[in-house]
């Protein structure tokens with residue numbers, strides 16, 4: 001039997017030939033690109049690609065068929081990337097980003113009119129205080145109201161929760177993203193401590209009804225199960241729950257809310273930090289209507305509708321991998337009225353000034369049906 005170094009030499013020889021042929025293939029593709037450009041033909045030819053993939057599957061033993069097909073797709077993707085004229089893409093897709101980088105002020109504003117969902121004391125307010133030194137906050141009933149206030153220019157910025165470390169993504173916000181025009185200018189992680197608040201005089205054992213937001217209830221299951229005979233009620237948000245308890249004439253009701261709500265609504269803390277996990281964080285996004293890219297932006301959010309075919313998500317992820325861009329978040333939501341079609345939300349680590357970011361933004365359109373660039377920003381602590 002041949003020894004390992006001999007076998008490896010054989011593999012190396014084959015790889016040398018493979019990559020020599022690969023470069024030759026790309027050279028031919030470049031010439032095809034010139035030909036197509038002169039005649040105004042599309043680079044992507046789906047009929048030809050389907051034939052090539054099917055053909056590749058039949059050229060190898062059956063157990064290698066899928067690998068051969070994936071390899072063929074990769075070869076054609078490389079070919080396409082060299083057939084397009086990068087300058088043509090760059091102008092159309094990158095100009096608004098370059099303009100925003102130039103025109104955005106060097107410093108994030110310390111004060112602004114900011115839309116938050118809920119009432120005073122809501123976690124969104126804590127996040128708004130994190131983003132701005134002196135925010136002037138307008139409280140709205142719903143997440144939709146926050147999107148609208150920003151879209152219509154009634155508020156310069158809006159603050160929305162996007163995910164929680166225990167309960168996961170805030171699906172409602174992701175669904176609304178599809179319906180509204182906005183950009184992301186900042187994100188922040190806020191530590192969430194839920195406390196059981198009640199009117200002075202109420203004892204823990206008196207409590208019969210607890211009010212809170214659905215996520216706070218989900219995040220405090222272990223504590224709630226220790227309270228006997230308690231009914232739990234979902235309300236719009238945790239601060240609203242505290243307000244409701246403070247206005248109630250009953251002495252057996254309590255709210256799961258933030259600590260600032262206790263002083264704000266004149267309530268006592270019956271139990272502190274009752275969430276299931278100690279490291280409970282909610283991430284908030286600060287949105288604006290126009291694209292603003294502040295200095296240091298190193299994260300990018302994209303909403304993408306992929307082609308409804310096998311491998312399309314894989315190809316998009318391969319793109320990030322090929323550009324060495326770390327994927328920070330991937331969320332998918334069904335698109336209303338489009339059966340089994342999904343909107344993918346990607347967050348990638350990509351400094352705006354990096355060549356990889358520019359390559360991503362000038363070629364992403366080749367890999368999907370539609371995409372929306374939501375912005376580039378930093379996550380503030």
Ligand SMILES: O=C(O)C(=O)C[C@]1(C(=O)O)C=C[C@@H](O)C=C1
Nearest residue numbers: 032043044045048049076079080
């Ligand atoms: O045959 C072509 O038209 C090419 O551009 C070459 C090629 C390939 O790599 O084989 C690349 C892109 C097209 O979508 C189809 C095929």
